[in-house]
Amino acid sequence: MSDLAKTPADGTPETAPETPADGTPETAPTGSTAPATATVPEQRTPAVDPRLLVREEGFMGYWTEFGRKIRGGELGSLPVILGLIVIAIVFQLQNDNFLSAGSVANIAVYASGLGIMAVGIVFVLVLGEIDLSMGSVAGVGAAVWAGLQVSNGVNEWVSLLAAVLTGTAIGALHGFFFAKIGVPAFVVTLAGFLGWMGMQEWLMGGEGSINTPSGSVVESLTSYFFAxxxxxxxxxxxxxxxxxxxxxxxxxxxxxxxxxxxxxxxxxxxxxxxxxxxxxxxxxxxxxxxxRGLPLALVLFLAVLVCADFVARRTVFGRKVFAVGGNAEAARRAGINVDGVRIAVFAVSGTLAAFGGLFVASLSGGATKSLGGGNTLMLVIAAAVIGGTSLFGGRGKVWSALLGMIVIQSIQQGLNMIGMSNSIQNMITGAVLLAAVVIDSVSRRTQKTAGRA
Structure with missing residues (x-):
């Protein structure tokens, strides 16, 4: 039998495939008489960053993206900005001096000290925790400064540094009990609130108040203006x-x-x-x-905000804080020292509480046994939350401390100018705080529904 042709069972010889002129053998079809068709691989469209699509569409792209974020619950600072506009319009209509230079300067000065403290509470809230000792730590810091400089004649810069470092040590101690011992932050800082209040009274001794020396650095914190x-x-x-x-x-x-x-x-x-x-x-x-010029207090407040924002958004530590606040267990499995981050965050909170307490002492004319008491803690927490920091952890911006404190101080300034009592001011501030928390809760629920939480 020839190698070129084989005879099947029906006797019909099978013809070998012809060889083309170029000598390349032609491949015979298999399993079907229909001509074979080459399979063309599916063309996949490369992934494109949505931000590029938005920018390519120009203004309409940004407007569409803005609408998508609103529908998805990503409100950002929009409610706060709209609230500030409404507050300015309402109080300006009630009193023509609300937006005057003097009024704006007062808002800036009074917002600075508590605003610096609010920056510290923002870090704690992003961590998903709370610090109830802010007011007492501020009082202890002011008492340490006054006791060293005024009562004992220590150099004022050394006294200031000692006051701030005292806040750092207190915050780190809170963080240690929370992170290492396992005591809830609420309990630790509540105990600190009571304990450091007693320490503040003990440091003040028999003095009900220690006045700020004329011309001192602490006095200049809120009285100096760049004329x-x-x-x-x-x-x-x-x-x-x-x-x-x-x-x-x-x-x-x-x-x-x-x-x-x-x-x-x-x-x-x-x-x-x-x-x-x-x-x-x-x-x-x-x-x-x-x-009167630019207040030194506002300059220092903005400097703290810029530094804190850089730390939160541009450093490894800041990313770790958000990671721990979002999911502590996932952060631990990713190799993050969760306990170290928690201790550091509470140390930052204590540092800024003590520093802010010096501004409060400057405004009140000296250190007192009641400095940091009253509604100080509530105003600090309210400023962070009203500004947009979530109470549920993992989300927030340092600049929310500025926005929230401006809202609170604007309300208080406006109500003072139209003769409203402190009781009315507290009720309105409480209502604004509740509205901010409601907006945050609804926003989170909407994001979960949209799959973007």
Whole structure:
């Protein structure tokens, strides 16, 4: 039998496949007489970052994205900003001096001390915990400063440093009992609230109050104003330059990593909005009748905010804080020292509480046995929550301390100007706090429904 043809059972010879002219054998079809068709691999569309699609659509893209976030419960700082606008309009209609230079300066000065304390509570809330000892720690810090500088003649800078470090040590102690011993933060800080209040009274001794020395650093914290216009506008221009630098630096970093980055046009738009805000503040503080200049207290408050925001968003420690606040067990399995993060966060809270207590002492004219008492703690927590920090942990921004404290101080300033009593002020502040928590709860529920929690 030939190798070129084989005879099947029916006797019909099977013809061998023909060889093309180029000598390449043609492959015979298998299993079917239909011609074989080559399988074309499915073309997959590469994933595109949604932010690029939004930017490609221009203004309508941003508007569509804004609507999507609102429907999904991602409200951000929008309720606070709208609330501030409503507050300004209502009180300005009631009293023409509400938005005057003097009134705005008072709001800024009174917001600074408690606002610095609120920055500390933001870190604790992001961790998913609470610190009820803020007011007492502020009082102890002020008592340490007054006892060292005024009563014992210690150098004022040494006294200030000792006061702040006392707050750091107290906060770290709270964190140790919480993280290492396992005592709930609520119980630890509640015990601290009572214990440090007693320590404050003991440090003050028989003195009901220790007055702030004239011309001292503590007195200047809330009484000094940069009367020179160059200082205010220079700081404003410096802030704009720093903002542009970090925006361009972030854009270059993302380009290097081949990640989506903001286009130059968007950076210019953001810079323009930021520039208008800071220049308006500089103008209001310097130009209108009755203006005293830029308050030192506001400058220090903003400096604390910038530093804290950098730590929270640009450092490994900040990312660890959010990771632990979001899911402590997952953070532990990822190799994060959860106990160390918790101790550090409470140390930060104590540090800022003591520092803020010096501002409160400056405003009240000295350290007293009751400094940090009353509604101090409630105002600090309310500022963080009203500003947008979640009570449920894992979500919040340092700048919420600024927004929330401005809301609270604006309400108090406006009610004082129209002659409302403190009882009415507390009721309204409580209602605003409740509204903020309700908005936060509804927002989280909406995000879970939309699958973005």
């Amino acid at each position: 020179d216009r160059i200082a205010a506008y220079g700081l404003a221009l410096a802030a704009i330059a720093v903002y542009v630098f970090f925006q361009l630096r972030e854009r270059a970093r993302r380009h290097t990593a081949r990640l989506p980055a903001r286009p130059v046009g968007e950076i210019l738009l953001r810079t323009g909005v930021f520039a208008v805000l800071v220049l308006v503040v500089a103008y209001v503080m310097n130009e209108p009748a009755g203006a």
